[in-house]
Amino acid sequence: MRWPQGHPHDPPPGGIDLSVGSVMAVAGALAPIIFLSDWATANPGLGLAASIAVPLLVAALCGLFNGVLIALLGVQPIIATLIFFISGRGIAQVLTNGNLQTFTNPDFTWLGTGRLLGLPVQGWIALALTITIALVVRRSLYGRYLLSVGGNERAATLAGVPVARVKITTYVIAATLAGLAGMIVVAQNSASDAARIGQLMELDAIAAAVVGGAALSGGRAPIFGALLGAVFIQLMGYTLIANGISDEMTLIVTAAIIVLAVWLQRGARA
Numbered sequence: 001m002r003w004p005q006g007h008p009h010d011p012p013p014g015g016i017d018l019s020v021g022s023v024m025a026v027a028g029a030l031a032p033i034i035f036l037s038d039w040a041t042a043n044p045g046l047g048l049a050a051s052i053a054v055p056l057l058v059a060a061l062c063g064l065f066n067g068v069l070i071a072l073l074g075v076q077p078i079i080a081t082l083i084f085f086i087s088g089r090g091i092a093q094v095l096t097n098g099n100l101q102t103f104t105n106p107d108f109t110w111l112g113t114g115r116l117l118g119l120p121v122q123g124w125i126a127l128a129l130t131i132t133i134a135l136v137v138r139r140s141l142y143g144r145y146l147l148s149v150g151g152n153e154r155a156a157t158l159a160g161v162p163v164a165r166v167k168i169t170t171y172v173i174a175a176t177l178a179g180l181a182g183m184i185v186v187a188q189n190s191a192s193d194a195a196r197i198g199q200l201m202e203l204d205a206i207a208a209a210v211v212g213g214a215a216l217s218g219g220r221a222p223i224f225g226a227l228l229g230a231v232f233i234q235l236m237g238y239t240l241i242a243n244g245i246s247d248e249m250t251l252i253v254t255a256a257i258i259v260l261a262v263w264l265q266r267g268a269r270a
Helices: 020-035 038-042 044-071 077-095 106-113 121-139 141-151 153-158 163-189 201-211 223-242 247-269
Strands: none
Touching: 020 044, 020 077, 020 163, 020 201, 038 044, 044 077, 044 106, 044 163, 106 121, 106 163, 121 141, 121 163, 121 223, 141 153, 141 163, 153 163, 201 223, 201 247, 223 247
């Protein structure tokens, strides 16, 4: 199962993040390495905490890398995140020596397979994050800055908005969420395959955001729409596969949905 990560918290306009799948792979590779270590085995409580905290911290650093390239060094977002799209998966495979990591750790797998009040834990996590991000975007100063930068970066700069800081923060948050998604995928499967974790998740993330109503030109952040978009993309994929449609055709349909959604957005603005 591909966790509906989407990007309810996307980078600013023109800031499509192509690195989310690779960040998922890095975090998903690190978690088992930590809790399968001798130290974690001897200290199960601390080992479990470290296997969650360290991958999230590393994911945040990946986002910081992207953000610094873009906000401080002036690298185009698609190029900056493409750099980690390529290198990040390589890093994940180096960490695992290219091997499939399998494990049995009920406490960790609870993230991906556990249930709370009859509903999947991952669903509760997604809902809690969506509500939190919606409140941050709509009620906080950072949220107002984010929408300002997304709507018109030049105007935001002239208005005194700390554009570079907003961009870096946004990429850090996006990467941290991608890292969390990677760990949930690993927990679901009780295995970590650095070559496959988050593969082509970038396409799903973009599709979920666009279907949910996010404007690629920026300035609009329908958080709950992005969540619904992620659910729609997941259900569409499962429905096609259940009816005998190949994974390759599912990718084509997803790409077509992105094109259609962007075209409808352009028509609405016209």
